[in-house]
């Protein structure tokens with residue numbers, strides 16, 4: 001496959017950028033032309049940010065799986081689409097060619113249909129990182145069902161909330177998942193999520209760990225048995241459902257500043273074009289290259305850069321079931337060596353953690369196949385950037401620092417490998433189609449360079465969030481109302497003298513822990529559910545490996561005696577309500593929280609104390625009880 005819209009020089013970038021701003025409709029029409037459509041669009045773009053109401057390629061009909069699979073069959077049918085590496089280095093890897101992947105997706109599409117799944121139905125997918133997860137996702141897209149993939153680290157309660165919000169009737173899961181030395185009993189978590197649930201019609205269970213599971217008659221079926229029922233001798237057939245460009249492709253839940261995660265809605269055509277365009281350009285993907293994105297498909301990075309970006313480009317995507325440090329900290333490097341990986345896309349937290357193990361694990365690993373390195377999910381500190389550059393890229397590979405969000409569908413601000421310059425800890429320049437601006441607290445745009453502000457985007461790009469599921473008003477309020485006529489990212493940002501952007505972190509109450517997005521309100525809600533907890537306040541603090549750690553201030557009635565036991569109990573409660581990823585790193589018991597006279601918690605002060613910056617806490621005179629601050633400072637942990 002060739003990519004006529006791949007930017008090859010700095011001049012081409014400048015030209016593409018200019019055109020994308022001056023004439024977005026013809027710019028994106030030219031790119032969209034290269035995809036497979038069942039019917040071309042009538043109008044490239046209509047939009048307003050007030051409602052918001054954004055439509056790309058309206059009137060167009062297509063199916064994303066024809067673009068990710070069918071269109072590659074003739075020329076690349078025997079090329080590897082997915083290389084799968086097991087958690088266990090001794091277990092045989094699997095390679096699925098485009099023909100094989102197409103076959104399996106079509107087959108599983110028929111399984112879904114047999115089980116009553118119809119176009120528009122929401123299907124929850126809760127699986128480990130095995131090829132069947134990609135197959136299930138693509139099969140939903142093939143028949144027009146809306147997938148809602150939930151990361152395997154979320155708890156039963158978190159799943160139940162998401163099932164309820166999406167009004168899902170179908171679940172695809174596994175008996176269990178391997179992650180490093182652990183077996184995670186996925187089906188058993190689903191069983192807990194379904195206690196008392198009356199709306200789930202079917203749970204399809206794929207075998208992976210063969211952990212004993214309970215299979216409820218009439219509701220639960222095995223993936224493998226269902227496949228047998230649709231097995232045909234020739235090639236199975238399942239025509240790709242005709243989808244409108246703006247039909248929902250998927251929902252993905254993410255945290256915000258309220259206690260309830262929101263279902264970010266992405267639609268079909270715009271998301272496809274954006275995932276593909278950004279993949280092909282930022283990483284400068286060349287046909288035949290092996291792309292290894294280390295994210296989990298449960299997050300947006302996995303959706304866009306394990307599945308839809310690489311497959312729509314006819315590329316080879318490497319899917320890894322395990323973790324970077326098991327059986328040892330050389331796992332990534334061994335994978336790069338074994339499969340001659342060309343592009344490695346990972347998170348700063350993984351780099352920092354591997355840095356800590358020293359260079360020993362790099363010995364005897366041939367990394368010479370690497371051409372491009374990438375990072376995503378959080379700001380990368382300079383030390384980690386240089387370590388990645390020197391020891392992994394050997395000084396020869398550009399590092400693309402890609403800034404984007406679940407809501408943006410794909411990369412927004414990043415250098416383009418070998419085309420635009422990378423600068424340590426800067427995301428650098430916006431991609432064509434992206435018009436960033438910085439605004440001050442009053443919503444006034446800050447012009448010029450060497451400035452700081454809140455990062456907004458002025459016009460829609462094809463992959464922009466369309467809604468929050470079943471609650472459009474929440475989408476409007478969260479992203480489009482803070483600053484009229486702008487999409488507000490929730491991030492703070494600096495623009496340097498040359499116009500390069502550097503993301504400084506969230507300006508709302510959202511934490512970024514090991515690249516995972518967690519709302520402080522969500523964690524507080526979970527802590528407050530624990531018996532004896534009267535109130536809590538959660539803030540982030542700098543953490544060497546995780547980027548941010550979770551610091552919880554808790555008022556407890558002391559009824560259970562031993563504070564250490566109470567701490568353990570609170571952690572257990574958070575793991576139950578959200579999942580282990582949201583467990584606070586530190587819990588400090590306090591007699592009260594610093595509040596203003598109107599009852600608002602002064603988080604600024606709590607943040608400073610958590611950071612250890614207790615020297616200058618600013619003005620505390622507006623506090624209801626200023627003496628509390630000293631008490632909290634003294635018992636800081």
Ligand code: PRX
Nearest residue numbers: 376377378379401402403404405406503517
């Ligand atoms: O704060 C930014 C940070 O991650 C947030 C988005 O999180 P999520 O929706 O989970 O998506 C993560 C993967 C795309 C952003 O608001 N973030 C993401 N990438 C970067 C980043 N911060 C700094 N630099 C980045 N490259």
